[in-house]
Amino acid sequence: MRARDLDGQRLTTELRDRLHGHACARCGGRGKLRPAGYAYVRMRGGRHGYPVGVCGGCPTWGAQ
Numbered sequence: 071m072r073a074r075d076l077d078g079q080r081l082t083t084e085l086r087d088r089l090h091g092h093a094c095a096r097c098g099g100r101g102k103l104r105p106a107g108y109a110y111v112r113m114r115g116g117r118h119g120y121p122v123g124v125c126g127g128c129p130t131w132g133a134q
């Protein structure tokens with residue numbers, strides 16, 4: 071995913087894996103992940119932040 075803000079109505083299983091730290095938030099790779107800050111999902115009730123990880127080849131979003 072490129073943006074940190076995702077539409078809660080359009081989440082795929084694959085995106086959920088990324089949000090839950092099962093895959094790299096940026097490329098979806100399943101190698102060793104490191105902390106990458108938070109991704110946010112917009113829902114009817116507001117915005118929910120998930121601590122996500124990225125693989126060694128992808129940049130993090132930094133501390134937020």
Ligand SMILES: [Zn+2]
Nearest residue numbers: 094097125128
């Ligand atoms: Zn990656």
